[in-house]
Every structure is written in C-alpha cells, then in structure tokens.
Amino acid sequence: MESTKYTQPVALSKKQVDRKWWEIGDFFRRNSLWMLMYCTGCCAIELPPAMTSAYDMERLGMGPMATPRQADVLLVTGYLSLKTLRRLIYTYEQMSEPKYVVGFGSCTINGGIYHDSHAVINQLDQYIPVDSYVAGCMPNTEAVMNGFVDLIELIKNKKANGWKNYHTNNAWYKKNQIDALGEVRIKDEFHQ
C-alpha cells in the first residue's frame, strides 16, 4: 500500500521543465499543422481533394498558409528543378522553427521519371531535411493523408527532427546545395 503521507514534490530541473513545455507544445503543433505548399510538381493535384470534402484535412487541424513565416510544414510536391531549388531553400530557411518538410512523389525520393534530367535534383533529402515522404507517382490522396498522419505521429514521438538536423549538419547541407547549384553569378534576375 502506498503511503498517503505528504511528500515534498521533487523540484524539476530546468531541463525537465523545458521538456514538459516542449511536450505540451508538441501537442499543439501536431494538431495545428499549417502548410506551405510548394506546388511545382504534378503531385500538387492531390492537394485539392485532400483539402475538400472528400478527405477534409482541416479535421486534422491542417490548413494552407500564405507565407513561410506562418507555416509549419513545407510540402514539396514533386520534382524540383535547380532553379526552383534555390527558392525552396530560401523559403525553407525563412520558416519559423520548429518546421517540418513533407516530400511528395518519387521525384523527391529518387528523381522519379526525371531521374536522368540535368535540370532536376534527384534526392530532396540532400538539400533540406525531409521528415516524411509520400511515395508514388503520383501518390493517391489516401497516401497523402497518410503521410500527414505519419508526420503527426513522428512529431508525437519526437522523431520529426529534420529542422534540428539542418542545424547540426548545416555544413553538409550547404555543401550539397552549393554543389548542386554551382556558383551563382546572377544577382537579380530582372534588375541586374
């Protein structure tokens, strides 16, 4: 039988307090995933059904957002040319932390049908950390929804740490990015 005697509660260390707060935060974060849709590829076509009455992603607390500052999840929907990669990285770096990335379709995994194109990158993971992939070419809407649920699970289990990896392995990512993009000579496309 447990003692009913009053015991002084053990003072939590700062780390523990932070952890508790983090867990609370994680609850909110996984129930309110605001997306930034980087719709350059064909997989973007799967998003409208996911959003509307058929699958209704709003019930997961997800919704589209206008700018990277406001968003939590970056959806990369399909193939990514080198030209857009620059912008993707720029956008990803503008998002406020914690931030997650979901890659759509085979293009973000291995290049998909564009795997041998000189203008397209093959593995998104080389350039920015991806937390969850939705495979398929193209993936059907259930798969997309499943991908989101996976992401929610990952956050719950504290495994969606891509954004932390981006900090810790920043040098590696940067190197890959620069290798892919080459030296950028243009300062500004329209107003040189």
Place this chain on the structure above:
Amino acid sequence: MELSIEIFILATLAFGLMAYVIGRLHKQLGSIMTILGSLTIFGGIAYLGFTGGLTGETAYLTFTQFEISEFGLFFAIIVSFVFAMVSFFNPFFIKQYKYPALYSMLFMFSLAGAIGVFFSSNLLYLFFFFEFVVWTSLFLIPMGRSKKAASWYYGFSAAGSFMLLFAILMIYNANNGSFHISGIGSVTGTTQIIVFIFMSGAAFTKLGAFPLHIWLPKVLTNAPDPVSAVFSGGLEKLGAFVALLAIVNMGGIGFIIPSIDMYFGQMIIATLGALTIVFGTLMAIRQDDAKKLLAYSSMSNGGYILVGFSMLTSQGVAGGLYHIVAHAIASTAAFLAIAAVARVAGTTKMKELGGIIHKMPVTYMVYLIAIISMAGIPPMGGFISKWMIFQAVIDKGMIFIAIATVFGSIGSFLYVFRPLAALFLGQELPQFKKTVKEAPFFMLLPMIILSLLSVYTGVLPGVIIDFINKIFVDMQLNYNIVMNGFAIEGYTSGIEGVGPSLLNPLLIACVFGVGVFVAFLIFIVLKKSKKIDLMDTYTAGNFVYTEEHLHYSVDFYAPLERLYEKYIHIMKNFYKSLANKVREFGAFMKYFFFTNKPEITVFWIVALMVFLLWGDVL
C-alpha cells in the same frame, strides 16, 4: 508682479531687433536670440496670465488699447508656446536661409503681431496687428523652397484681412464710431449678417478653410521647415481667434432651422467646416510630400474647429477650443519631426525616403504621438476634442456634418499613417544608412516637450477645461463643461434611469496602460525571437537585393485616389482662372486704352462727351 501686455509686445520687437543686429554678426547667435526671446515671452505671458499679473495699460503704444481677456490669454499662450518650441529649431536651420538675420527678426516680429491681435481691444488695432503678422510672416516664406507661395499667401491673407477690415468698419459704423471689441456683439439686423459673413471670411482665410484654403498647402509645403510648424501650430490659430469672435461671440445669425435647432448662419459655417474636413482629408490622402500632407491635415483640422464653434453648445465650443490646443501641439510636433528628417535627409518627399526610424527613433516616436493625437485616438489630446465635437454634432442631430466629421476622423488615420509607413518605416534605404543620424538634443527637446504635452492634454484635461470654462464666463456665454473628478461629464441624458455618459481620459489611459502591460508580459515570457535583417523578408522565393524594390511608398492609396482624382483641382483651377480673368481684364484694358496713339485718348474723350450729350444729363 504686474506687467502690461505692451511691455511684452515691445520686448518681442526688441528681441527681434536684437536678433537682427546679433544675427548680422553671427548667424546662429541671432537665432539663439529668438529662442531666448520667445521663451521669455511665453514664460512671461503664461506666468503672469495665470497669476493675474497681466494688465492692459498702455504707456508707450498709446494709440491703441489692450484688454486682458481669458480667450486672448488662451490664444496668446498657445501661440507663444508654439513659437517658443519652434524657435529651438532655428539655429539648426539658419544656415539654409538667404537672409538669416532677417529671418530671426521677422520670426520675432510675427510673434509680436500675434500677441497684439489677441489682446487688442481696439478692433482697428486688432486689424493693425493682424496685417502686421501678414507681412512679417510673408517674408519668411520665400526663404524656403518656392517663391511663388508667398504671393498666394499674400493674395489670400490680404483678401482675408480686408474682409476683416470691412467687418470692423461696419461695426464701427453701427456702433457710433467706437472701435471697441465689445461692439462685435452689439451689431444687429443686416449689418450683423454682413459683419458675420466678412468676419467668417477672414477666419476662413487664416484658418485655411474651404473654399479659401489654396494658400495653406502651398505655404506650408514651401516655407522653411520651422516656419511651416509656426504657421500650422501658431499663426493659423489667428483664424480660429477671429472665428471665435465671429461665430461664437456674435451668437446666432439668421433664422433658426427648427428640426436641428441651429441658426442658419451657423449652419452655413458648419457645412463649410464639414467640406473643409472632407476636402482636406481627401487631398491629404493623395500627397506625396510629407509637409504637404500635414498641410492638408492642418486644413482639415481647421474644419473641426469651425464645426465645433458653429454648434453653439457647451460641448461644441469647448471642443473647438480644445481642438485648438490639441492641434497646435500635435501639428507643431509633427511638422518639427518632419523638419528634423528633412534636415538630415534633405527631402520631405515620401517616395525618396524610407526606414528613417532605424536612425531616428526618438523623432519617430514624436511623430507617432503627434499623429495619434491628430487622428483623435486616445490617450492623446486630439481624442478629447474630437469626442466633444462628435457629441455636439450628434446632439444637434446633424447627419451630414456628422458624416464629414467621421470621414475626416477615419481619413486622418489614413493620411497620417502614410508618412509613418513610407518615411519612417519600411526598408532602410541605403542612401540614408550613413548620412542620417538622430537630431541633436536641442531639437529633440522641444519635440519631446510637445509629445509629453500631447499625452498630458489627452490624459488630464482638467486644467484646459477649467480654462475653457473661464473663457465662457469671460465671454459671457452660457456654456459650461462639467468635470466629474477626472472625467468630463459631457452629455446629459434625456432618459430617466440612464446615467450620463462620462469620459474619463485618465481611466482610458490607465486601462490602455494595463492592456499594454499585459501584452508586454505575454510577449516577454514567450520564447525570444530571432532577430533578422530587414531585407530577409518574404518575397515568394524571389531574390531581391535592392531596398527600393521592397519599399512600398509611391501612390500609397492609389485605389482610393483613383476614385476622386478627377475632381481635386476644382478649387485651385477656380482661383487660377480668377487670376487669369484679372490678367485678361488688365490685358484687355491695356489693349484698348494704352496704344501709342493719342487719337485713342481723343476718341474716348469724344465718346464720353457724345454719350453724355445723348443721355439724360443735359
């Protein structure tokens, strides 16, 4: 201690002369004299005025008479205060002027004239000082950007002051050859209407009210920066003074319109005041020059004063008077802030400026407080006056006037925000990153004082309300504003069981403070945010490296402006074509009478003779 007001006027003139003499030797020293002078005058008048030590005896200027009235004191304190505050800017701007010594002298002279206007009990000499102000301030204007503004100013001012003169002469005629100021109230019948029309005309020109407003934006834009502040905060108030004499002192003019319980004359003034508000607002919204924008805002605020006065109720008149104080403080502060920017940046065009806040945060705060007051937002002075004017307008049930006042009030929000966004905020343009730095202490000092006063008048209105009540007693008006503790008890209820609605500015300020405190707490306990560069902003993935491309300041309200841009030049064109008509008439006469042929003369002589012989003369 007792001092006569003429001592102050003479002292101001003496300071002006000293400023001139010293200014000839050393520019800055001369302008420092203006600081000393106007501070002395302000201090003296304010101190003696409040302690009752001011007398109107004349020992030297025996040709005129002075009387110390509460409303004269009210205006004199405000205007001399504005002069004193602006004078701090003189030493920093004096180098830009063509005639620095003259500038210092005329600056003081116009103050002397203004004081003379407020205390003269002899209407003729009231006019004397009125005109004196006109020509002394006239020569300050061309030291700024444009020389043309001066002739616009003179044209309108002269028209205004001659209207005043005509009214004064009518009063003189009606009062059996007496020029005493009390005669304004005692004219009757048609004379009263004529006097009212002409005096209001004078007030309108000085106040820059529609339709006699054209000079105001021109002058305020092109005059030297400190002079603009003086005009907007100080000299424009001469118009308010005349308006007070004409609209309030003369009482109701014409017949009463029954459904709103308004006199016809006052109704006209209120309508014109409302138009002033609307025109001023619409024009201010579309300006690109910050000074011009503030100029139109001055115009629109003048309209509030007119509307307030013309209501002829306690709240209306008190609101008008309060607005004079609030606007004098706020617009002086705003103009000074812009002047401080212009001094370092060299321009007041908003499309050429941006991100000044990062180098001039104090100036920014001064401007912010000033515009909060101008937009009539608590807890600043402008809120209280606008509230009273609103209440008065509603009380009368005047819908169209109400529309104008609301429109002006919301509109002011639009235009005052414009410099804030385009000039102070936004991207920090590279050309200002090095050159611009915060104004020196002696420029900040008056601006900060003005800001504090803006807050003070908005939080603790008691002192000014008391003063206004004293004015009511002094002018033998049956008005009164009741203070209930710190609250203004404005609107007495007509329905039983419902208490009157109170306005407690102190409470509002406190509650606002509490709100900000709570918000600050929320802000501070949360995770610290990452500081990033201004250029690191959302561009939909585009790479933009030029600040100008990320700075939105040209045609700020373009969609709104498009709706009325066809109609903006109506009044200006009217006056321009009037001037053209005069010119055409002159050219016509020249053509007909001034050829090089004596035959023409002979012809006219003969023609006139024939005409006379043919007619019924002989």
Place this chain on the structure above:
Amino acid sequence: MSAILLIAVPLLAAFISILVKKVSPYLLLLVSLFALVYPFFMDMSDVIIGGFDSPIGINLVVNKFALTSLIAVNGLFFLVVAVNIAQYKKLSSILLVALAGLNGLLLTGDLFNLFVFIEISGIAAYLITTTNKKPLQTFNYLVAGTVGSSLYLLGLIILYNMSGTLNMADMATFVEGNGMYTLFPFLLMFIGLGVEAKLLPFNSWVKGILGHSNNLSGAMIASVYATAIALVFGKLLAGVFQIEGTLALIIALVLGITILAGEAMAYASTKAREILLYSSIAQAGIVILLFTVGLGAWATFFAIANGVSKFILFGVVNRLTEEVGSDEMDQLKGSFVNNKLIGVSFTVAALSILGLPLFFGFVVKMNSLIGFFEPDFVSNLPGGNFIFPIIILVASVIEGVYFVKLLTKLWYKDSDVKVNFTPLFKYVVVVLAVALIVFGLFQGEVEELVASLINPGGVFIWN
C-alpha cells in the same frame, strides 16, 4: 512775406539760368530748396495780384491745404532735382519753369490762372520727358496734354460765360446755386484735368512716358507731377464743384474702373516699370475718389504718401533698368541681394503703398476707409458708403499680389546683378523710407496734422 515769391523766384531764376548756363544747376538747387523752405514761413493770407480785389483780380490762396501741398510737392521736387541734376544739367531752366508752374497750380485761386499754370507746368513736363529719348511718346503726351488743357479751357469759357467770374471762391457759390447748368462745363474740365491726372480712358500717354522713363522723368512725372495734379484736382472737387446725381454716377464709374483696371493692368504686366505706372494710375483714381466723396483731408495725405513711395519705387527701378538694360521682372530678379539698403527702402515703399501696418500708407489708407464709415458720413456717390471701400479693398488685394511677386523676385532669386547707386541717391531713398516708417509709427501726430486740414464743421475745406 508773400506767396508770390514761390512763383516769381523760380521764373526769374529760369531767365537768369538761360543767361548763365554754368551756374544754372546750382541756381536750380538753391531755388528749389528755397521753395521747400519758404512755405514754412509764409503767412496764411490770400495774396492779391495786380491790385484788383479777389473776384475780379487774380489771387493766390494760402491756406493749410496749400501749405501742406507746397511742402510735399516742393520737397519731392527738391529731392528729385538733387538726386538727378548732375546727370541732366541742361534741363535746369526747364525744371525751374516746372517748379514755378507747380507752385502756381497749388497756390492759385483763379480758374483761368490755373489753366495758365497747367500749360506752364505741362510744357515743362513735355520737355522733361524728351530725356526719355522717345520722341513719339513725348509727342503723344504733348497732344493728349494739349487736348486736355483745351477741354479744360473750353469748360472754363462756358462757365465764365454763365457766371461771369473766374475766381474759385466766387465760382463755388455760383455752382452751388446753379448745380444743373454747370454739369457740362464741369465735365469738360474734369476730362481735361483727368488727362493729366491719369484717369482711365484719358491716360494713354502714361504708358509711353513712364514705361520708358529715366531717373529724372520717372520720378518727376510719377511722383511730383502726380501729387501736384492730384492735389489740384482735389482743390477743384472739394472747393468748387459739388457732385451728385447722374454726374456723380459717371464720375464714380470712371474712378471705379480706373482703380480696378489700373490694378488689373499692373497685374497683367511683367515689366517692373509698367507695373509701377499702372499701379500709379490706380492710386490716382483712389486719391481723386477720396476727394470726390469729401474725404479730402486724408486724400491729401494719400497723395503725398503715394508720391513719396513712387519716388522711391521709380527711382530705384529706373536705376536698375539703366544698369541691367531691361525692366522685365525676370531680368531684374535678385537685384536686391547685393543692394540691401536700397532693397529695404524699396520694400518699405511698396509695403506702404499696399497699406501695411508700420508704414505711412497704412495710416492713410486706414483712415481714408474709416472716413467712409464714420457714422455721420454721407456719401454723395451712388452705392452709398460701402461700394467704394470694397473697390479700394479689392484693388488692394490685386495690388498686393503683384507687388509681393515683384518683391520676392527681386529679393529671393539668386543673381549677380550688382548696381551702383550714388551715395546721394541712397541717402535720399533711405531718408524717405525712414520718413514713411516714422509717419507710420506716429499715427497720432499724423492724425492731428490731418485734423488741422478739417474745419470745425468736420468738412474738408480748401479755403
């Protein structure tokens, strides 16, 4: 001491100066100084010439009005001469004749005698304007002036035929009794004098003369002659003829149009001299208007104030024009930047004309206007007491605009115009400007002075 000396001495000096050319300039200076000083010591009595009593013989009227006018006109004359004589030595005798003529105009109490002096001073004026080197314009002036004086003479003949007198005082009583019949001759005389006094449709000569004037002729015609003629006009209007009814309407119309058109024309001009000359047309209109409505006392001073101001304005502008070579406003811009003292005086004169406070012009204009509004003042012109003040005020607004334009151009533009003014000219101009300020400041004293021109009945009189 007799007032006749004021006419006789200059005439005598004129003859002498023809004989001894070398001393003539000094003689001129001396005589004009004498003419300036002498009135201060004159007795206030009528002078009868030729031994006949006044209705029959010619008399000179010496009264306060005459004295004031003499001092003002002779003073201005002296200054004009003193400043310019070095340049125009040859004109000495003519100027002496002019002086005699002007003094005669102001003194005489006889209408025919007045005609004689008009002719004398007129001829002198034509000769003075020859220095403009614009013979055609001078010729025009000559023609217009001659027509004018002939009309005056014609009117006078008719009057003489009716009344049998030429004496002003006598005529006044006659006119009072026969108002109706004197209209036509009066009108002829009005037109005749109107030519000289620059009233509107009869003044086409002004542009030719003043528009091309030089240092001497500009100041002489616009300042000295204008003042003298205005005062003479005033003498007739206030002392001899009473105007009312239809005639008043016509005169009022002429004067009103003169004032407004003068200002409008000045507004439409871009040349500095033209602006000034048209402005002086308007000013002349105002002065005569004041005389017409019976505000003669202030009108006298109005004329004087205007004369002083115009002396400065024309003097300065003509000198500037001489140096710059053009009187276009745009060419003259910035002229005062390097000539501050002259500039200040010019500004004072201009502001005085505008009637701005601190300056003489304010006192004069204000009191003239107050005159209209005195409770017991009854206007003899149609439109009552209000129309004319409004016309004057409207005119003042227009006037203000172009003067301010002129002033800002001259002061505030950058330029390297450097004009040398002789020290004497500078001195004179500054003294006059100071005088304008002093008279503007001591308003009480001015008012007393003016009051002395008004008899106890409150009506301005000339005798």
Place this chain on the structure above:
Amino acid sequence: MIEILMNIGFGLGVATFGFVLQTAMGGINRKIAARLQKRRGPKWYQEFIDIFKLLSKRATSHGWIFDFGVIMALGGIIGTAMFMPITSSIVAFEGYDNFFIFVYLIAVGMLGMAMSASGSGNPLASIGVMRALTTMLAYEVPFMVVVMTIIKLTGTSSLTGIAVAQQTGDFNWFMIALPLGFIVAVMSLMGMLGKKPFETYIAPAEIASGPMVEYGGKQLGMLFIMHEITIFIEVSLFVHLFLGGAETIIMFLIKYFIVYAVLNLVSNVLGRFKIDQVVTFFFKWPLFFAVVQAMIAIHLGWVI
C-alpha cells in the same frame, strides 16, 4: 484604489472572457462552415490550438518597431475590451462604456498592428495595411451615421445606456426600430470583421495575407489573440446597439452566437471585392440608407 484595482481585474476578466468566447465561437463556426461544405471540420477548440501553437514557436523579428507594434496592438485591444459591457450589469467600468471609446481605442490596436506590419519592411504588408485602412474608411462612415442616430434617439452614448433603453421598452430593438440602419450596420459589421466580400486586405493568394505576411510564432499568435478580441468587441457592440443588449449572460451568448454565425454563413457563400469596389460599395447604398434612416428617425421622428 482597491476598487479601481478590482475594476481593472474585472476588466481583464472581460477581456479574457471575450478571448475565450470568440476563440471558441470561431472554432464552432469553422465547424459549421465545414458542415455546410459536407466536411467534418476541425475540432471546436481548433482555434485555441492554433494560437497556442503559434505562441510556442520560435519567431523572427524585424527590429524593435516590429515587436513594439505588436505589443501596442494587443495592449490597445485588451484595453478596449476591458470597457466592454457583457450584460447591462456586468460592466467593468460602469458609466464609462462610451461608444466612442470603442471606436477610437480600437484604433490604437489597429495603428499598432499597421505600424508593426510596415516595420517589417515587406511591401505586401504595407499594401495590406493600405487596404485595411481604406476599407475602414469605407465601412466606418455609414456605421457611425447609424450609431449616431441611435445615440441621438436614446440621448446617451453609453453602451449599457443604449441597451437598457431597448430593454425597458423606450425603444424596440434597434434592428426593428431602425430597419434600414440595421441592414447598413450588418454590412458594416462584415467589413469590420474582415469577412468576405470585404476581406480584401487579407487576400492570402493575392498579397500573401497582407499585414500578416512577415509574422510567425509569438507575434502572429499575439495578433491572433488581438484579432479574436477585436471580433469580440465588434460583435458585442452590435449586440448592444441593435439587439437590445442582454439582461443575462446566457442571452448575451445566444445573441452573440446568432450574430456571428449568421455573418459567417453569409460570408461563406460570397466572393471577394476589389478594394475600390469596397469603397464605392459602402459609399453608395449603405451610406445612402444610413442617411435616409437618420433623416427618417431624427427629422421625421418615425421610429418603429
């Protein structure tokens, strides 16, 4: 002193109540809208989650004015909400619930937000602010005319005073007494709340959510709180002015819900105006109706 502190505490309570109420209401209405579109919709407390999530994130800041503006915005709105009566007897500062305080004090919040948005250096934010202010100019004028009519009729500008005047039977509910004015007020309220068709200044696809473009994390969270309280203030104003206020808190909740839900439903079936269409729209019919209503009520005295 104690009393004032109590009042302030009370006021903060009102603000918190407003926040909770409107946030819940927002969630419920998202649910309703979802049901309308045959979706399940989010949880009713979704808005709370969103806000707390934002507060928990690490934000970016563009300098002190960026943060200062946000604090000023939220502070101003909290301050305004503290004056808001909930029922006729539940008022934090009795007698001081002047209508103009709400109109003007709310403006402090707006100004703070506008300032902060412009301070971010993003042109889209400035455009959004420009549109917001322009819209404000449009809807505020007809609304104020209607309110002025009410103030003129009841003789008080106190919000509880107006509500009581309707409850005691001096007037019908103003939605009945001033039918034209009511229609105008509804339109204005939609403008105030930034509901379609007047949500021009947010326009996510066009100008990337306008003023909010640079916000993320706690600043955005605070602006969301501010937004919720603003809506609370505006809808409550409407309830007190036109629906006779509320005697009890239950009545208040019901009326509040109905107003908000109806507006939400209406806005869900509409598209979006362009900004100049917003202005011309408001200055055409609503202003006209407002003036006609004022004329009828004040000058003719025809109040139902």
